[in-house]
Amino acid sequence: MTGPADGGSAAGDGSGPGGGGYRVWALGGLPEVRGGDDLAKLIASVSPGLRDGDVLLVTSKIVSKAEGRVVAADDREEAIDAETVRVVARRGALRIVENRQGLVMAAAGVDASNTPAGTVLLLPVDPDASARAIRDGLRDTLGVDVGVVVTDTSGRPWRTGLTDVAIGAAGVRVLDDLRGGTDAYGNPLSATVVATADELAAAGDLVKGKANGLPVAVVRGLAHVVDGAGDDEGARALVRGAADDMFRLGTSEAVREAVTLRRTVREFTDEPVDPGAVRRAVAAAVTAPAPHHTTPWRFVLLESEASRVRLLDAMRDAWIADLRRDGKSEESVAKRVRRGDVLRNAPYLVVPCLVMDGSHHYGDARRDAAEREMFVVAAGAGVQNFLVALAGERLGSAWVSSTMFCRDVVREALGLPEDWDPMGAVAVGHAAAPPKERPARQAGRFIEVR
Template sequence: MSDDPRTGSILVTPVLGIPEVRAGDDLAALVAEHATDVRDGDVIVVSSKIVSKSEGRVVAGDDRFAAIRSETVRVVAERGPTQIVQTRHGFVMAAAGVDASNVEPGRLLLLPLDSDDSARRLRRGLTERLGVRIGVVVTDTFGRPWRLGQTDLAIGAAGVRVVEEHRGRVDAYGNELVVTAPAHADEIAGAAELVKGKSAQVPVAIVRGLAALVTDEDGPGVRALVRSAEDDMFRLGAREARREALRLPVTTGPPADVAVDADQVRRALSGVIGEPAESTEPAEQADLADLADLAEPGAHSRWGAVEITEARDLKPILDALGLPSSIPVLVVVHVRADGGSGRTDALLGAGGLRERLVRSCVVEGLACQWLPAEVAAPAVRHVLPADAEPIGALAIGAAGTRAQKAR
């Protein structure tokens, strides 16, 4: 059989007449009774609602938020009362799939405990009753992060090739495909939704014409489609990302003696102390003291920072401090040396700046080493304004591997 699922036209047919499903009902028997024309190679698409009802995943109560919490392993994003969460299945969706629609008042519907297993059991029961080779897809409704509206996606599958890896193939023009991987189970779920609908109470549909996607074995199920949190570039909402940033370490290991991406360093610095202004003087005439004004977040307060990036200024300081010459920037944090009643606030501001710099470096995947004033002062004092007292210096560079750090 060809591995190309496109065998011509695709027919999607609703299965009508299925009654209200209750806990303990034999779902395979109900579907088999009403799906009177099922053939080899068909895919039976079933709404998770009737799967959950048959499995007794209906709970009493009006506290939807408590139900959502019970089904949540991680909050991904929240805005007002709306929560996007990760369920125990790995799905990232609104409200953990907890639903109050198409269920009796005062009741809440939860997702199946293991929707892939539900699909496998349903497929087994339908195959025994109908005597045909079929696939089963269990669906639920999801929103999309970059689109308005909702669509059905697969949350369980058995006997269906859920995703097809095209990497390494070539297109019609001979270009190698790098990231193309059609999510067939989701495509089947969306097609079936066109005849099931949300309010028509048609929970089952038959998709015909995709026999090439129907497999002899149950297969890995929809679990194969779930992207891990580590691989998800959008695993957190903005508010949650800020919360996570607060939990980042405020110290890192010393920078490795290897080259580092200059843009990476600039992002770390600009996120905290802004972009330094451009001097109108020739580089050889620029006064090092002017650097304080170019990069000082507290220009009108009693604390600030100086970035040392020019090789002619940076290398002697690195040598004096015993740091690798590959380090591209040293940030000297300082307060005004005139003392006074504002010194405590100035020290607190300078300490906060240091902490934000370290966290920003961690976010960008950089390493940084803090050198306290007693170590750094002799080497960096000449780059500061006359009225500035160094608090310390932060050497920023590449984060090395464990092997590099061990050396």
């Protein structure tokens, strides 16, 4: 295939959108871009034949250079640190992070190639604004209405190899939402949203290449993706929000994040709890370490309101009796009983229990006491696993110790065996509000080194 009249390389059959075809070519003749250069004027000078409906695909490197994003950095890692908002995954020296632009990519997009020694290239501060500036400049210079996509190279989860993706866009429909339509067989489309801007970026990468010195490509024949009104959301619309991101963290980071997310929640919404999520959390709980290869955990799931009310009413009566025996005033009794509302207001309760099956009996009080302590520690480890796993399921929880003060009452209310020791109760549900910030704990305060 021969190249287009204005130089560079080309792909596509050249037919218009009616025939389902398009043409894409890389622009040749662009000079080395330096800080302060007007990219729109440079592009116009080598491609004066741009038309309404064309889409320009501009490599982020030249945008960064024009915007002065070349910075001195003897240590690239320091530059990555400065651009990182959140570490997603780490393996050796490689880091996948969320950067200041909200993009998740290797090394925060910090590039040490195609830049002078001792410097690194940072991504544009606002790639969508950069795309708008180029688009407006081409309209002023050439009088054409084009779309602009700023692209960068990125890897993808579960897929080997790199491709270009859109990190900034202007005048382009970045997402094509097909939900509500039907396919060729009349089947309803309920989940199909096409990342049009990323598809354009990848098409441009085919002709720009990684080492050809051709940082800009043009797509012609897809005018239907150009938004002439200019009120597009930009490429930021392509970034999946945290609430919808099922794969937000790497493995070790997910564990640490889940531990951090494990916060005591005392107010819950009315949203039902998925019993499957609780069972998955129990599956994580029973992987905790335990003495003598035993399994000292039992989890009683109170999924019916009747079982929860029966337990909590029995516990309340026992607690009131204890408080009155302690000489507490009725006002004090009422105040203390209200503290149990976290359990009563939760839509789901779990009572973890300890069983001593497999424990050793030494006939020695000291060693028998230590044996029980080992099992209690194992029960605590199981509960911690359970709470962390609930946090990973985006469920809030509160571990309340009150069942330990009236174990006989709990066993009777729930019909449990005599050798099951309730180890508190866990309120489970969807948090009514984000947890309050808690002061950071410095690990060094809890460490002694010998």
